[in-house]
Amino acid sequence: xxxxxxxxxxxxxxxxxxxxxxxxxxxxxxxxxxxxxxxxxxxxxxxxxxxxxxxxxxxxxxxxxxxxxxxxxxxxxxxxxxxxxxxxxxxxxxxxxxxxxxxxxxxxxxxxxxxxxxxxxxxxxxxxxxxxxxxxxx
Amino acid sequence: xxxxxxxxxxxxxxxxxxxxxxxxxxxxxxxxxxxxxxxxxxxxxxxxxxxxxxxxxxxxxxxxxxxxxxxxxxxxxxxxxxxxxxxxxxxxxxxxxxxxxxxxxxxxxxxxxxxxxxxxxxxxxxxxxxxxxxxxxx
DNA sequence: CTGCATCCGCGAAGATACTG
DNA sequence: CAGTATCTTCGCGGATGCAG
Numbered sequence: 001x002x003x004x005x006x007x008x009x010x011x012x013x014x015x016x017x018x019x020x021x022x023x024x025x026x027x028x029x030x031x032x033x034x035x036x037x038x039x040x041x042x043x044x045x046x047x048x049x050x051x052x053x054x055x056x057x058x059x060x061x062x063x064x065x066x067x068x069x070x071x072x073x074x075x076x077x078x079x080x081x082x083x084x085x086x087x088x089x090x091x092x093x094x095x096x097x098x099x100x101x102x103x104x105x106x107x108x109x110x111x112x113x114x115x116x117x118x119x120x121x122x123x124x125x126x127x128x129x130x131x132x133x134x135x136x137x138x
Numbered sequence: 139x140x141x142x143x144x145x146x147x148x149x150x151x152x153x154x155x156x157x158x159x160x161x162x163x164x165x166x167x168x169x170x171x172x173x174x175x176x177x178x179x180x181x182x183x184x185x186x187x188x189x190x191x192x193x194x195x196x197x198x199x200x201x202x203x204x205x206x207x208x209x210x211x212x213x214x215x216x217x218x219x220x221x222x223x224x225x226x227x228x229x230x231x232x233x234x235x236x237x238x239x240x241x242x243x244x245x246x247x248x249x250x251x252x253x254x255x256x257x258x259x260x261x262x263x264x265x266x267x268x269x270x271x272x273x274x275x276x
Numbered sequence: 277c278t279g280c281a282t283c284c285g286c287g288a289a290g291a292t293a294c295t296g
Numbered sequence: 297c298a299g300t301a302t303c304t305t306c307g308c309g310g311a312t313g314c315a316g
Contacts, residue, residue, distance in 0.1 A: 019189035030258035039177030051157035084268025120168035130222025
């Protein structure tokens with residue numbers, strides 16, 4: 001490797017203006033906050049189901065595809081409740097009855113999830129094709 | 139539709155019309171597809187960084203916050219490449235040079251990620267408050 | 277019915293060393 | 297510089313049992 005005087009390391013690709021912003025420089029990109037919350041296996045299903053209305057624990061469990069365990073459902077709704085996306089109402093009856101519903105914050109997230117679903121459905125064929133092509137080349 | 143003489147067990151919460159749709163009944167909600175792809179720890183950072191332009195491997199690694207290992211970066215970009223979101227260009231030089239950029243498909247995802255980031259930034263205070271309240275009650 | 281506690285398997289992610 | 301291979305660690309998620 002010849003060491004020229006003006007021969008700097010890189011051609012300097014000149015990064016364009018940032019398309020996606022991160023507010024605080026100290027903090028990471030804001031997307032992580034949402035994704036950490038929705039990225040787990042079940043949260044999105046809970047949000048989707050609750051987007052249609054109030055649900056009880058068992059109703060949620062039955063409505064969610066993929067046989068979610070009680071443990072996982074509990075953990076998931078607890079996290080969502082802690083983040084203020086889900087409201088949990090306990091009726092002191094026998095047997096106990098607990099209702100779950102989206103808060104305003106949760107409902108505002110619904111639009112995003114909807115957008116995500118739409119994008120996914122729209123581009124699913126393209127993704128499938130890309131995968132097949134990639135796998136074939138391999 | 140009137141119940142009439144029926145005294146059924148449950149008040150029948152009457153699920154409203156589904157807010158979020160899933161196309162094929164056999165398949166799950168489409169959101170999972172995107173989330174499985176973006177839900178991992180690093181993918182979103184790669185997309186965010188590439189949204190601003192072409193990047194080389196090392197550039198990507200340095201730009202991504204949180205010290206991503208070579209292994210993880212490789213795995214991440216490979217997955218994104220396989221799904222047709224990222225294009226990988228290898229220049230047979232010495233030392234080797236590899237450039238990564240978003241495909242059209244990847245760029246179309248950028249809008250969603252942007253929306254996610256905006257939502258996250260906008261509601262971060264609300265979420266933080268909810269968490270504090272929840273933790274305090276505990 | 278709703279929820280918590282415990283144990284455990286497995287895959288994701290990290291660290292390190294080595295190759296082209 | 298870019299990437300692979302190997303080993304280890306860690307936490308999610310599943311299964312089960314128990315309690316209010």
